[in-house]
Amino acid sequence: MEKKILTKYIDDPNQVNIDTYLSHGGYKAFEKALKEMKPSEVIEEVKKSGVRGRGGAGFPAGVKWGFIPKDNPKPRYLVCNGDESEPGTCKDRVLMESDPHGVVEGMAISSFAIGSHLAFIYIRGEFAYPARMMEKAVEEAYEKGYLGKNILGTGYDLDMIVHTGGGAYICGEESSQLNSIEGERGMSRMRPPFPAVAGLYACPTIVNNVETLAAVPFIINNGGDWYASMGTEKSKGTKLFSLSGHVKNPGHYELEMGTPLSVLINDLGGGMLDGHKLKAIIPGGSSTPMLLPDQIDVKLDYESLAEAGSMLGSGAVIVIDERTCMVWVAERLIHFYRHESCGKCTPCRDGTGWLEQLISRIERGEGQPGDIEKIESLCGNIMGRTVCPLGDAAVMPIESSIKLFRDEWEYHIQNKKCMVKSEFAFK
């Protein structure tokens, strides 16, 4: 069942106010870190907790923080990645608009740990309301002395800037996000150097997801061991899952890592819409390979999903029922990735365009024999050949759709129409 840690007070409408947040034990962890701990101890505690990047990559946060070169004299920056744009994902929005101080506190502790005095929170342009809530929270934190100069009399200074984006999926990728903050087009950067060495303004920079940072205060309050006691051996703690698609109760649910997918879909999500059958599940945001109904008992953690041939990604579970044509889904997906490709790498820029042409021609009923093989060949030529993971993200759902539902694709080409009768997809 649900294990509410990050989302404990999410339903309290007053949680956005600093007084309510303080009455729930807010900013205690920041105070503890500032007054009782050294930055290295904070990093050690986060390493011990085993919390991994919740944006999708799943890289251990504490280890990432440790990558900042100790002898670099340049200023250091923390960037909180609130550019949640992966289709299906609606978890960071909830945290930012319902518990913004939790995010501010997590950012403050993390900034202290890495020795940063300026932290940015990058919120996507479409999130006008979450951005307002975060701005208000930052203002209140300044008023109460949790941000600014000489915080709580400890001599530590920290400023925080809320930065809104302009609507580009690619800006959720960390190096593109840094370019966007610098006022440039959001195009990804070659690595190395990694942002921890040369990031924002060529200074050491740590980019973490909203959910990762929001977990930090709990780790400091209760200890890394406490956090590590939840979840599985390698995937620790809890994670927010966004459930959407053809289920009765879509929404966001916080679960312990390793909870079976069936619990999320059937017990919490109330199962499929009446009279409909499960056809496929996208388990971690639209860029992850699909799962079939017989895999519904897979555990929701990084390792189990990788074993099942997919990814935990951002934890966005999209449930698809039998009325849905998979070619139709693929067409929309590739349209999205073609549009969002920044254009830097040829395989992604041109490849997604070719894929869109091929897939929409099949969807229109103009597909030709050999098109599927062409798509597969294109996918193989994009995968792993781009600077950032957008190319891979575009290809993975298409490849898995063809692998799992090849009969539907072939039917489309041979019969010039969908195999399934749907009220949503026409033809």
Next chain:
Amino acid sequence: MIIDSNKIQKVIDDSPQDKKQLIMILQNIQLEFHYLPKESIGLVSEYLGMPQSTVYSAATFYKSFSLVPRGENIIKVCKGTACHIKGADLIIDQLYAGIGIKPGQTTKDMKYTIEVVNCVGACAMAPVMIVNDKYFGEVKCNRATKLVKKG
């Protein structure tokens, strides 16, 4: 549509003269005029001391910027994966029947513009339609036009 350059200049002058504020400044102009008037590219480039091409490239890279005039009311229909499989296309069809424009178009009286947007991060309430930043979740397609007219 003619926009007074002085008005644009005023918005620009209220912003910090800092190259890294480029996107913020463009956002402020768009907030005022619902789109980026042609003159704004040149004015911003002069103000920030950067080539027009750089300003133009940023303005065309980010999806939220429009270089053509948009209506008073902006209707966004989400077509992220979750909304797509829950019938976003039906909303678009209904809006076409009700207001007479397709995505990307603006009504002649400059009252409405319809845009298709990618995932807006509200997938649990799919399908989602946004009218002037007000979110409508689980939109029944036959009510779409009514929701728009009510605002």
